[in-house]
Amino acid sequence: xxxxxLSANLADVRPGATLIVNSGAFTPANLAxxxxxxxxxxxxxxxxxxxLAVDMSGLTATALACCGLGRxxxxxCKNYFALGMMLCLYGQTPxxxxxxxRARFGERDPRAAEANVIALRAGYGHAEASEWWAxxxxxxxxxxxxxxxxSLTGNQAIALGCVAAAQRAGLPLxxxxxxxxxxxxxxxELAALKHLDxxxxxxxxEIGGICAAIGAAWGGVLxxxxxxxxxxxxxxxxxxxxxxxxxxxxVVNVQRAGxxxxxxxxxEQSDLLQAIHGRHGECPLPVIAARSPADGxxxxxxxxxxxxxxxxxxxxxxxxxxxxxxxxxxxxxxxxLHGPEVRFHTTTADFAPYxxxxxxxxxxxxxxxxxxxxxxxxxxxxxxxxxxxHVPANHQRMVETRAAKVDGVAREIPPTRVDxxxxxxxxxxxxxxxxxxxxxARAAAEAAGKAVAHVHLRHLNPLPPDLGDIxxxxxxxxxxxxxxxxxxxxxxxxxxxxxxxxxxVQGRPFMVEEILHxxxxxx
Amino acid sequence: xxxxxxxxxxxxxxxxxxxxxxxPGCGDHALLNQIQKLLPTLGIPREDFAFVSGIGCASRFPxxxxxxxxxxxxxxxxxxxxxxxxxxxxxxxWVVTGxxxxxxxxxxxxxxALRRNVGIRIVLLNNxxxxxTKGQASPTTELGExxxxxxxxxxxxxxxxxxxxxxxxxxxxxxxxDTDLARLGEVLRRAALHPGTAFVEVLQNCNMFADGSYRALxxxxxRDEARIVLEHGRPLVFGAARDxxxxxxxxxxxxxxxxxxxxxxxxxxxxxxxADGGALGFLLAQLAAPGFPVPLGVFRAxxxxxxxxxxxxxxxxxxxxxxxxxxQTLLAGGNSWEIG
Numbered sequence: 081x082x083x084x085x086l087s088a089n090l091a092d093v094r095p096g097a098t099l100i101v102n103s104g105a106f107t108p109a110n111l112a113x114x115x116x117x118x119x120x121x122x123x124x125x126x127x128x129x130x131x132l133a134v135d136m137s138g139l140t141a142t143a144l145a146c147c148g149l150g151r152x153x154x155x156x157c158k159n160y161f162a163l164g165m166m167l168c169l170y171g172q173t174p175x176x177x178x179x180x181x182r183a184r185f186g187e188r189d190p191r192a193a194e195a196n197v198i199a200l201r202a203g204y205g206h207a208e209a210s211e212w213w214a215x216x217x218x219x220x221x222x223x224x225x226x227x228x229x230x231s232l233t234g235n236q237a238i239a240l241g242c243v244a245a246a247q248r249a250g251l252p253l254x255x256x257x258x259x260x261x262x263x264x265x266x267x268x269e270l271a272a273l274k275h276l277d278x279x280x281x282x283x284x285x286e287i288g289g290i291c292a293a294i295g296a297a298w299g300g301v302l303x304x305x306x307x308x309x310x311x312x313x314x315x316x317x318x319x320x321x322x323x324x325x326x327x328x329x330x331v332v333n334v335q336r337a338g339x340x341x342x343x344x345x346x347x348e349q350s351d352l353l354q355a356i357h358g359r360h361g362e363c364p365l366p367v368i369a370a371r372s373p374a375d376g377x378x379x380x381x382x383x384x385x386x387x388x389x390x391x392x393x394x395x396x397x398x399x400x401x402x403x404x405x406x407x408x409x410x411x412x413x414x415x416x417l418h419g420p421e422v423r424f425h426t427t428t429a430d431f432a433p434y435x436x437x438x439x440x441x442x443x444x445x446x447x448x449x450x451x452x453x454x455x456x457x458x459x460x461x462x463x464x465x466x467x468x469x470h471v472p473a474n475h476q477r478m479v480e481t482r483a484a485k486v487d488g489v490a491r492e493i494p495p496t497r498v499d500x501x502x503x504x505x506x507x508x509x510x511x512x513x514x515x516x517x518x519x520x521a522r523a524a525a526e527a528a529g530k531a532v533a534h535v536h537l538r539h540l541n542p543l544p545p546d547l548g549d550i551x552x553x554x555x556x557x558x559x560x561x562x563x564x565x566x567x568x569x570x571x572x573x574x575x576x577x578x579x580x581x582x583x584x585v586q587g588r589p590f591m592v593e594e595i596l597h598x599x600x601x602x603x
Numbered sequence: 604x605x606x607x608x609x610x611x612x613x614x615x616x617x618x619x620x621x622x623x624x625x626x627p628g629c630g631d632h633a634l635l636n637q638i639q640k641l642l643p644t645l646g647i648p649r650e651d652f653a654f655v656s657g658i659g660c661a662s663r664f665p666x667x668x669x670x671x672x673x674x675x676x677x678x679x680x681x682x683x684x685x686x687x688x689x690x691x692x693x694x695x696x697w698v699v700t701g702x703x704x705x706x707x708x709x710x711x712x713x714x715x716a717l718r719r720n721v722g723i724r725i726v727l728l729n730n731x732x733x734x735x736t737k738g739q740a741s742p743t744t745e746l747g748e749x750x751x752x753x754x755x756x757x758x759x760x761x762x763x764x765x766x767x768x769x770x771x772x773x774x775x776x777x778x779x780x781d782t783d784l785a786r787l788g789e790v791l792r793r794a795a796l797h798p799g800t801a802f803v804e805v806l807q808n809c810n811m812f813a814d815g816s817y818r819a820l821x822x823x824x825x826r827d828e829a830r831i832v833l834e835h836g837r838p839l840v841f842g843a844a845r846d847x848x849x850x851x852x853x854x855x856x857x858x859x860x861x862x863x864x865x866x867x868x869x870x871x872x873x874x875x876x877x878a879d880g881g882a883l884g885f886l887l888a889q890l891a892a893p894g895f896p897v898p899l900g901v902f903r904a905x906x907x908x909x910x911x912x913x914x915x916x917x918x919x920x921x922x923x924x925x926x927x928x929x930x931q932t933l934l935a936g937g938n939s940w941e942i943g
Contacts, residue, residue: 275921276928284715295686447671457674
């Protein structure tokens with residue numbers, strides 16, 4: 081930490097925790113910028129912590145003295161010095177990171193690559209020689225199932241999941257998108273994958289992005305649009321069209337703190353009600369949410385499976401935390417991936433554009449199919465022919481059918497998994513990116529001798545068919561959300577039962593302790 | 604065997620079973636007729652046509668044509684058509700739109716489709732009024748015009764759709780008149796075959812809410828003096844007696860009489876629809892009543908790579924570099940580790 085990082089983050093650090101600071105950065109100018117009147121390393125304001133003050137800037141400069149780099153370039157290498165120290169403290173060897181540095185910089189700038197490797201080794205050696213690892217609690221490697229792993233951010237995971245869906249379906253992938261934080265990296269990732277039959281269309285605006293995707297979906301490819309809250313507001317009308325056309329489309333909303341421009345780089349879960357209800361007219365569509373970066377991959381596949389099977393737009397909710405956080409991801413075997421099953425309708429006998437199958441899905445007909453020429457549109461359609469119909473009873477029937485179709489997606493939802501003590505009086509119910517903190521809070525509560533059951537929802541619309549029964553089994557239902565109680569509102573409406581919201585809207589994720597504290601009060 | 608190839612297509616093949624709901628006498632009928640006449644002659648199977656529209660009187664068009672069609676939402680047809688064309692470059696994709704749909708609510712999609720040169724055909728029926736909502740001023744309603752939303756006169760200057768399209772870099776820009784059927788048909792045929800975005804403005808009379816908007820151009824008594832037909836490589840001559848022309852003085856166009864008392868024909872401006880840049884087309888687009896005859900025909904027709912062709916080039920280059928991508932390799936990434 082430099083003075084600014086120390087000032088911004090100290091409040092989140094537990095008393096007694098280890099602080100690692102770059103004492104070389106605690107210059108009068110930096111202290112002043114961070115608002116420190118006196119150097120906190122020199123007084124006793126940090127007495128409650130284990131302080132490891134290292135002149136990382138100075139030591140990096142010394143280590144790189146022989147490299148002939150300028151001051152700025154040398155200064156930049158100090159992050160690798162810090163990383164080297166951390167690798168040592170966490171009981172890791174530096175080799176993997178060295179490979180990664182050489183892979184990243186080697187070709188473009190071999191001098192920078194070697195300087196960073198030297199800095200990394202120097203940091204590692206410094207920590208090793210200082211024998212801090214003896215003072216710092218040992219962190220053992222995470223227990224994960226065997227397999228080959230890589231690191232994946234939420235945005236990368238969603239991009240890969242969409243490509244996987246298209247490849248498994250044997251169709252091209254089309255992304256229509258407009259740059260917006262924190263969703264833009266999905267566009268970046270996919271734009272680099274043209275050789276995998278991916279078309280990216282950077283549209284003139286959010287509306288153009290979804291409309292191009294609707295056009296592509298009509299054309300018979302897997303179509304996607306990606307955005308964040310303000311973009312969702314702009315796409316609302318076109319989403320209604322997609323519901324009316326009954327074409328498969330996936331809309332990814334990487335939520336950020338709103339309303340309006342809000343806190344664009346900060347996390348919130350406040351677009352849930354918008355996803356479910358935020359369109360004019362009776363306009364239902366399935367909504368699912370990723371719980372972690374790697375989960376974005378599975379969710380993207382699932383979103384496309386539902387979209388194609390039910391011929392409907394599907395909203396996949398992520399958030400700014402998931403988007404930018406990385407986690408280890410076990411690389412799946414492609415043949416194990418369950419992609420959407422695509423069957424284009426081609427037979428002309430008794431063809432009706434809005435005839436429905438058992439799932440109430442209409443046929444997907446690609447323009448270019450001989451003999452099936454027909455018109456679709458945003459006006460209400462006749463139940464079978466799809467021609468414009470203003471017949472009152474037909475409208476009611478179509479509205480109810482579209483709703484029943486989306487309700488039927490509940491068939492895709494596996495039995496709800498209850499983690500922890502299934503018979504506990506307290507049930508914690510979460511969705512989206514709060515999963516991590518909630519899971520840890522449950523473990524901490526159990527360690528403190530408090531029983532708590534935990535259900536995490538991927539499917540927000542429709543909700544799992546067994547959720548009502550599960551809610552009946554618990555005296556208290558705690559619902560932590562990064563909003564003012566949007567899932568709570570849905571649960572009360574759907575199941576006519578009281579729940580206890582735990583709401584946070586600070587642009588930051590839950591701390592484990594915030595949830596734990598409430599669990600301990602309720603359990 | 605494709606039935607369209609076995610049996611040559613006729614106009615009848617493109618008539619849908621839906622009753623046409625435009626007002627009797629509306630100029631939209633003329634476009635429908637010309638399109639139904641044109642499509643069977645293009646050598647394209649019927650199933651390969653897709654018509655997309657937004658909202659407005661003009662946007663009912665796809666319902667009346669027995670091709671694939673989408674009646675979408677207000678102003679968004681160019682974006683939807685762009686996505687369709689990029690996904691399915693082999694289709695003949697058309698947008699039928701109006702002055703409100705294309706130039707007001709959909710202005711952004713309109714100019715960006717033209718900028719990208721995506722291979723779609725945009726036919727704009729310009730009646731200078733909102734017809735479906737019964738008579739409000741549109742972005743092409745003339746200054747001072749009295750409409751239901753401008754009862755004291757319109758205070759907003761109109762767009763010229765041709766000038767706007769040229770400003771957006773359109774590679775094919777034409778203007779036709781709803782009553783001038785032969786020339787409308789010919790312009791549409793050229794638009795149909797153009798490799799990038801083809802834009803056609805059809806001056807169309809709304810006999811309910813803006814009747815007579817183009818009377819000077821259509822009335823026998825005045826039309827020859829009020830309009831000038833653009834012909835590639837030919838001097839700009841007009842008038843019933845073909846005795847007037849357009850001459851350039853610096854960057855200003857002027858109307859001159861042709862003859863011993865006036866200008867020689869070789870002094871007149873010669874139309875070049877393939878001229879570099881949009882300057883000549885833009886200059887021609889400025890010619891308007893009063894003072895000048897209104898140009899009809901093709902303002903600009905140049906061949907530049909289409910958006911879908913450029914995209915196909917990127918795909919080919921990426922596959923030449925990386926090979927056809929393999930999903931397993933992609934998922935593995937470059938930096939993995941084993942947990943035993």
